[in-house]
Amino acid sequence: MSKKETILNAATRLFAEKGFKETTVAELSKMTGAAEGTIFHHFKSKEDIFMTILQTMKEGIIREFEEYIAGQTFKTGLDMMENVISFYLDLAAKNEDWFLILHRHYPYDLAKSNSVCRELLGAIYNCFADIFELALVSGQKDGSIRKNLHTRKIALILFSTVNGMVWFDINSLYDAGALYQELIESCRKILIPLPPAPPLKGEGSSDDVSPFPFREGGRGVR
Amino acid sequence: MSKKETILNAATRLFAEKGFKETTVAELSKMTGAAEGTIFHHFKSKEDIFMTILQTMKEGIIREFEEYIAGQTFKTGLDMMENVISFYLDLAAKNEDWFLILHRHYPYDLAKSNSVCRELLGAIYNCFADIFELALVSGQKDGSIRKNLHTRKIALILFSTVNGMVWFDINSLYDAGALYQELIESCRKILIPLPPAPPLKGEGSSDDVSPFPFREGGRGVR
DNA sequence: TCAAAAACCGAGTGAGTACTCGGTCTAATT
């Protein structure tokens, strides 16, 4: 492993565990055995290290999902949805550092002023949302998922749930694994065709929900 | 408003917007008009300021929920669930700074070494989870919610969803408000009695899911 | 009215901090 790679690996660990601001170059130097001068020989700034890592994360996450989808055959769209959720949870466990970084605030703060960062984060979250939606759409085609669902919105809601569970897990609030069974059951109840109650009003199938690359304007839920 | 309160208000804003580490006492001093010496006259450290704010947050959140529950009458448990979700989203919008702080990593990092912080966060999240569960239990009593649900686990899943949506909103990834209608519909599908499909296996009604005050040991979802 | 207490001030202070720079070492190329 080259010294540059060693630096990147250690930085990934530190950024994940302590955050960007609280990671010092001195510490990174001590941990890797590389002199501070060497670090700045390979990277023009601490932010540059972070951006390199984020690029790797984006490529890694997208590749993992592509390989997974390519290497699987799903009985139904509903089956795909359940497996994708499971795969996401596994991925978050396997690449803990990546998901720790994604669940810190720094990337999103940086995204406000750094358009490359904004695009990388957008690509990552669109990858997630697209795959969730793909499962829903194909489930609607094969009849395993009810037709009167706004697939993008439901994809985002399900992703919120799963990602929210990972967030709780990361912050040591509770063990998301213990909820897995109920998560899958709830998911089925939302998606399975036989309507348990007459729908309220809105339906439709896609679009008018903005894609991930960052909303403008203010916050405020509802 | 006393100078101490002014300092706390400004610090709340800064910690929410920029994070704890990236907020400097110099900036807090400039923003409030209080000298740095004055700030350290009222608080023994920057962390002390943060802990005071967290205490206020805990009390505020719990009070808001108690007042809300006390001042409302719900037709059914299901109705209560929907209203509580709605109230949570409104609360997050109204007390934006609090929820920005709660969705940063600093509190949870601090919780690892500071037991008071750990307890405050635990109290806040138990408040949320308890109210979600309360709605489910009362819905099971009045028949508006199916009986074969593990109320604690489903409460945590629903809370994950709502909280996950707030997280996306805070990080400018998408407008959670646009998902509100579908959120409520999905929630009903999970909870409404008429079983749309035979249950898979586990049921039961409560407990064996650890309460919020922080899990020990490692992470790993599933 | 006056003394004690509390609030307030802001110029230090010392411990970091990211990043630089002049130089050495290594390895490939000629």
Added chain:
DNA sequence: AATTAGACCGAGTACTCACTCGGTTTTTGA
């Protein structure tokens, strides 16, 4: 063997930061 380019070093540099301290002003209450 000589040249050269890139990897590597670590002492320095300019700066920022949380926090202190000696002092002044304001408030309190007897």
